[in-house]
Amino acid sequence: xxxxTVNAKDIRLSNIGVYQKDGGTIVNGxxxxxRFSYFMPSGYVQVEMISxxxxxxxxxxxxxxxxxxxxxxxxxxxxxxxxxPVQGTVxxxxxxxxxxxxxxxxxx
Numbered sequence: 524x525x526x527x528t529v530n531a532k533d534i535r536l537s538n539i540g541v542y543q544k545d546g547g548t549i550v551n552g553x554x555x556x557x558r559f560s561y562f563m564p565s566g567y568v569q570v571e572m573i574s575x576x577x578x579x580x581x582x583x584x585x586x587x588x589x590x591x592x593x594x595x596x597x598x599x600x601x602x603x604x605x606x607x608p609v610q611g612t613v614x615x616x617x618x619x620x621x622x623x624x625x626x627x628x629x630x631x
Contacts, residue, residue, distance in 0.1 A: 524608060529617035533557050534566065541614055548572070548604045550614060554586055555597030564588040566621045568600045575611040580604060585621065 528536045539552040550570050556563050565588035571581040584600040608614075 525613045527615045531618045551601040569617045571615045573613045
């Protein structure tokens with residue numbers, strides 16, 4: 524499995540893990556601001572599994588913004604797919620800022 528990340532201008536993904544558990548696939552990681560700041564905006568991580576034949580499965584995990592105790596604060600995400608992907612599947616993760624529920628593009 525290949526993992527691709529598409530980071531936002533001011534947010535980055537790190538410590539990405541993809542593993543199998545109980546007949547499913549779990550994808551997790553950490554979300555952090557690129558610049559030092561006590562504030563982190565709300566947003567979501569879009570996780571797509573793209574099989575070699577082009578079939579796509581996607582899920583979104585929202586995270587809440589807010590103020591942290593340090594300038595390096597971040598948050599974690601975990602999402603689970605109820606299947607084990609075929610060999611050659613690409614896991615693509617992208618992070619998006621969220622200003623309203625209309626910005627959530629996971630079902631497109």
